[in-house]
Amino acid sequence: MTTTRKPGERAGLTPEIVFAAARELLAEVGIEAMSMRGVAKRLGVAPNALYAHVVSKQDLVDHLLDDVLSAVDTQVATQDPSSALQALMVDTYDVLLLHAALLPAFLVRQGARGDNARRLGDGVKTHLESASVPAERVDQAVHVLIIHTIGFAAFASHPNIDSNGYEQPPAVLRRDFTVGLKWLIFGMLDC
Template identity: 30%
Template sequence: MAMAPQARRAGRPRSAVLGRARITAAARRIIEARGYPALTMSALARSLGVSPSALYNHAASKQQLLQWIQEDVMAGVDSSGFGRLPLDDALRLWATSYRDVFARHAPLVPVIAVLPVAGSPRTLRMYEDVAAGFLGAGWAEEDVAAAIIATESFIFGSALDATAPLDIFDAGEHAARFPAFSGAVARQRASGMPSAEAAFGLGLEALIAGLMTRGPGGPAASRSSS
């Protein structure tokens, strides 16, 4: 009796193809679960089920991995308002989207905040949009970088605050000794808005109002030019 021909194997490989997107996602998972120190090339290779040598065929170093992560995360930040909206509205859109992205990926804040931008064209594009927005609004060139850095510092801090425990400011048994602060915390909690959201909204508006005094016609700009 003739043997039946063997079924042909499917062309798709049994394991997912190793590539930049898969490697980046795995590296992000390690950092978000266990922190930046846990991200090593050997740990990443194990999480992907490949040998370190196979990983090095795609990612030359840990630094390159971090640049890929930076590019991936920054894709969610919206800087499209600059040049299209008034500067204050563009800042609100940018800062809110930036904070929301990093609130979802708070463990990445200490990594991205100190990572050089030269390896991330997407981050550089964002900064270009923001800088062009300030310049287009008439800002002095020497003030633009400081304004961006100050705003970004507030954004990163707010992103970390968004992940803090809800009772972080509860004085507990010491509440009676510190009535002003404890009362303010209780009153804010009674409003129903999470403290991190209230703080971000208030802080962002205060920051933008202060920045606007540096623009053309603002009192700070007038004093510096006199």
């Protein structure tokens, strides 16, 4: 039986190859300048070869962002919901900082979509529900925790100058992130 291959398959592309090239290009030129044509050029193929793997630039960006979140460990080994939430969000923060070039895309997209983003959101929801956060507040709490984490990671990914003109070291920014995170979690669990 003869199988007809799509353009991207004829070019020998796989989703992993497309995503790796897109991630490199995005890190070099930013989300606004990244294009399907640029990714295709990097791979030495015609732009239509990419469409066997993604439907648009937005779809490609969504795949890249969701792929980053695959590194977040949602299996927190603690029974305390507060500690579990903190561990989960700190791990997310660390993963985001490892992919600082993608942080502007996370900000523009206001997070990520896809299986890994849903897995992360479900993990946060589970811990909030375990802490008896009222059901009508769980989605809002997830949103606030994610915004805090993405925002702080974006802030920490650039040089930060304090009021005295000194650059704040990453350890200070991490401390500020975790203190703010504790305040948010405490407030959510106290509602």
